[in-house]
Amino acid sequence: MRHLVFLLPALLLLLALPDTRGRYNDDFDDGEDIAEFDDNDFAEFEDVSEDPAVDVEKEPPPRAAPSSTPIEDDEDEATVENEDGQDEFEDADAQDQDMYSKYDNEEFEGYEKTNPSFKNTLIYREVPAHLQNSWESYYMEILMVTGLLAYIMNYIIGKNKNSRLAQAWFNSHRELLESNFALVGDDGTSKEATSTGKLNQENEHIYNLWCSGRVCCEGMLIQLKFLKRQDLLNVLARMMRPACDQVQVKVTLNDEDMDTFVFAVGSRKAMARLQKEMQDLSEFCGDKPKSGAKYGVPESLSILSEMGEVTDGVMDNKMVHYLTSHAEKIESIHFSDQFSGPKVMQEEGQPLKLPETKKTLLFTFNVPGMGNTSPKDMDSLLPLMNMVIYSIDKVRKLRLNREGKQKADRNRARVEENFLKQTHTQRQEAAQTRREEKKRAEKERIMNEEDPDRQRRLEEAAQRREQKKLEKKQMKMKQIKVKAM
Amino acid sequence: MTVNNMADPRRPNKIFRYKPPNTETNPTLEDPTPDYMNLLGMIFSMCGLMLKLKWCAWIAVYCSFISFANSRSSEDTKQMMSSFIISDISSTQRNPQM
Numbered sequence: 001m002r003h004l005v006f007l008l009p010a011l012l013l014l015l016a017l018p019d020t021r022g023r024y025n026d027d028f029d030d031g032e033d034i035a036e037f038d039d040n041d042f043a044e045f046e047d048v049s050e051d052p053a054v055d056v057e058k059e060p061p062p063r064a065a066p067s068s069t070p071i072e073d074d075e076d077e078a079t080v081e082n083e084d085g086q087d088e089f090e091d092a093d094a095q096d097q098d099m100y101s102k103y104d105n106e107e108f109e110g111y112e113k114t115n116p117s118f119k120n121t122l123i124y125r126e127v128p129a130h131l132q133n134s135w136e137s138y139y140m141e142i143l144m145v146t147g148l149l150a151y152i153m154n155y156i157i158g159k160n161k162n163s164r165l166a167q168a169w170f171n172s173h174r175e176l177l178e179s180n181f182a183l184v185g186d187d188g189t190s191k192e193a194t195s196t197g198k199l200n201q202e203n204e205h206i207y208n209l210w211c212s213g214r215v216c217c218e219g220m221l222i223q224l225k226f227l228k229r230q231d232l233l234n235v236l237a238r239m240m241r242p243a244c245d246q247v248q249v250k251v252t253l254n255d256e257d258m259d260t261f262v263f264a265v266g267s268r269k270a271m272a273r274l275q276k277e278m279q280d281l282s283e284f285c286g287d288k289p290k291s292g293a294k295y296g297v298p299e300s301l302s303i304l305s306e307m308g309e310v311t312d313g314v315m316d317n318k319m320v321h322y323l324t325s326h327a328e329k330i331e332s333i334h335f336s337d338q339f340s341g342p343k344v345m346q347e348e349g350q351p352l353k354l355p356e357t358k359k360t361l362l363f364t365f366n367v368p369g370m371g372n373t374s375p376k377d378m379d380s381l382l383p384l385m386n387m388v389i390y391s392i393d394k395v396r397k398l399r400l401n402r403e404g405k406q407k408a409d410r411n412r413a414r415v416e417e418n419f420l421k422q423t424h425t426q427r428q429e430a431a432q433t434r435r436e437e438k439k440r441a442e443k444e445r446i447m448n449e450e451d452p453d454r455q456r457r458l459e460e461a462a463q464r465r466e467q468k469k470l471e472k473k474q475m476k477m478k479q480i481k482v483k484a485m
Numbered sequence: 486m487t488v489n490n491m492a493d494p495r496r497p498n499k500i501f502r503y504k505p506p507n508t509e510t511n512p513t514l515e516d517p518t519p520d521y522m523n524l525l526g527m528i529f530s531m532c533g534l535m536l537k538l539k540w541c542a543w544i545a546v547y548c549s550f551i552s553f554a555n556s557r558s559s560e561d562t563k564q565m566m567s568s569f570i571i572s573d574i575s576s577t578q579r580n581p582q583m
Contacts, residue, residue: 144543148550155554182495188503203557210503215494219501231554 151232158229159204165245166199166207166224168375173385180389181220182213204230216257216396220388223248227371238371245367246331247381249388253359258337259399260408263314264304265292265323266332270364271302279355280338283415296320298327306411309404319394322387329384331364335395338412354419361395363388522552523568530573546573 135142174197177184185196188210200208205226212219225246228234262284264274271289275281285304292301295315301323305311314335323330339360365384369377400408442462449455526548533541549569 140539140543144546148546151547151550151554180494182497183500186503188505193500193502201558204554212502213496213498213500215496215499218499219503221503228555231551233551 154232154235155204155230158231158235161229162205162226164375165226165373165378166201169224169247169378169381170199170209172379172382176382176385176389177209177211180214181211184209184211186210186212199224204228214392216253216392218252218254218257220252221250223250242370244370245373247365247367247384249361249363249365249385251361251363251388251392253361253392253395255359257396258335258359260337260405260412261310261398261400262306262336262338263310264332264334264336265297265301265314266330266334266364267300268302270332271304274332274334275304277342278334279340279343280336280357281334282343284336284338284411292323297323300327301330307404307407309400313398313400314394316394318390319387322383322390326384326387329365329368329381331366332362333364333391334360334362335391336360336362354416361388361391363391516555519552519556522548522555526552526573527568527571530571542573549573 174184178195183193183195185198185200186193187196187200190196200210202208205228207224207226209222209224210219211222214220225248227238227243227245262280264271264281264285266274268289275285275289281304284306287304289302289304291299292303293299295303295311297315297320303311303315337359338357339362340355340357344355363384365381367373367377368380442458446455446458446462449458526545529541529545529548532538533545553569
């Protein structure tokens with residue numbers, strides 16, 4: 001009974017304490033020696049006797065689960081209470097009794113301490129990431145390194161696949177090439193012209209093969225242009241835009257091996273592109289590509305030709321048969337005696353000289369499989385190589401008749417004239433600048449001459465030359481006038 | 486497989502040596518990717534070093550890897566490796582900031 005009587009005010013006091021403690025947050029943060037506090041800090045505790053009246057209402061509120069810090073609080077309380085006790089000893093005896101009853105820990109079981117202000121003051125600082133020693137702080141590095149490892153794996157796999165494809169191609173074509181060419185495989189560095197018998201690796205995705213030593217041609221360069229399987233970026237890009245491996249064959253001919261004509265056949269897209277890009281096709285084959293259906297080849301192929309006679313001559317039965325049976329593998333076939341590569345854009349606007357031309361047969365084939373090629377697919381390109389050999393022999397035999405030859409010659413003369421006209425102003429300017437340079441150089445020489453006599457003589461010589469030039473010009477003008485009359 | 490019924494078409498006396506195509510006259514034939522990636526790698530590594538941005542350094546690493554993968558075998562391996570090392574190792578210093 002007596003205990004219960006003491007319990008009530010003790011509980012009320014406890015409820016009051018958090019309020020008081022809240023006011024002294026700074027002081028209690030560090031948990032330092034509380035004895036340092038002034039007596040004045042606890043002046044408010046003197047009004048504790050009035051608080052129970054207020055706190056009576058607070059009492060019914062829960063004294064449910066015991067908090068984990070009752071013992072701590074008790075200690076704080078204890079120290080606080082000591083101070084309080086010291087202050088209030090003089091005050092009232094009844095209060096003393098209340099104070100002492102608090103020190104009994106067992107009485108506070110199940111009592112919920114509502115002094116969160118104390119807990120609030122305990123701030124848990126975040127340890128900076130770079131001082132932590134957990135895996136989480138390295139997630140960026142782990143991610144990046146994983147990406148790099150994936151890239152390296154892809155590089156190795158892609159490189160090996162390309163290498164296997166190249167070897168498979170060469171194995172299936174080796175016999176045909178060796179039976180047609182004296183030199184198969186040359187990298188240009190060895191002293192003797194002996195067949196290396198293997199491909200030149202230019203890149204991880206480009207392989208070259210040079211064959212030479214045959215009638216009707218100078219040489220043949222075969223380029224295996226595979227997809228960039230070794231580059232992960234490229235692999236991902238190809239998922240958006242499918243592409244296929246290509247085999248490019250470039251046969252260079254001697255002057256006597258080919259008559260003068262320009263001809264191309266291939267897929268419609270390729271023909272449209274080549275007509276814009278290639279110097280000779282744009283100049284000599286001005287008309288739009290004709291559909292191949294007129295000549296018995298599939299609709300998907302179109303033809304660019306200098307004149308009808310050329311088309312008729314090239315598209316014989318065997319050629320048509322080749323084109324029809326392998327239409328999907330043919331990207332473009334380009335025969336030209338004026339081949340100079342794609343149009344070159346120069347900074348001055350126009351090249352001053354006509355580009356060098358070479359008699360060439362160009363073949364571009366698509367490897368079936370659209371990227372997912374296997375070494376077995378390389379065998380399907382063998383008939384196309386047969387077509388190449390056949391074309392070389394055919395072009396040698398193909399001769400234009402008289403009319404065709406005249407037309408071809410006229411075309412070439414026309415192209416040259418156009419070129420000269422376009423560059424006329426530029427050539428004039430270039431000549432003018434050259435003349436001015438010469439004059440300036442001469443004048444400088446004269447000025448630099450120390451000897452006055454020599455100076456005078458040089459000046460006179462220059463003057464005489466000028467006079468002669470003027471006279472020549474005047475003569476020319478007179479002649480032109482006379483002719484006009 | 487005989488292509489024509491005449492004699493062997495091979496002519497050992499008509500052999501021409503291989504001449505690598507001159508890339509100066511045909512700039513369109515060259516693939517600019519390895520050069521661009523090399524340059525980007527250098528720029529990013531400098532950025533990462535000066536501005537202390539770790540993501541720059543990682544992009545530089547990737548750029549140099551891509552440049553290496555796309556490079557031509559005729560290029561000097563030593564130069565490639567030196568640019569690779571300069572752009573990567575020096576810029577992946579452990580920095581407190583990200």
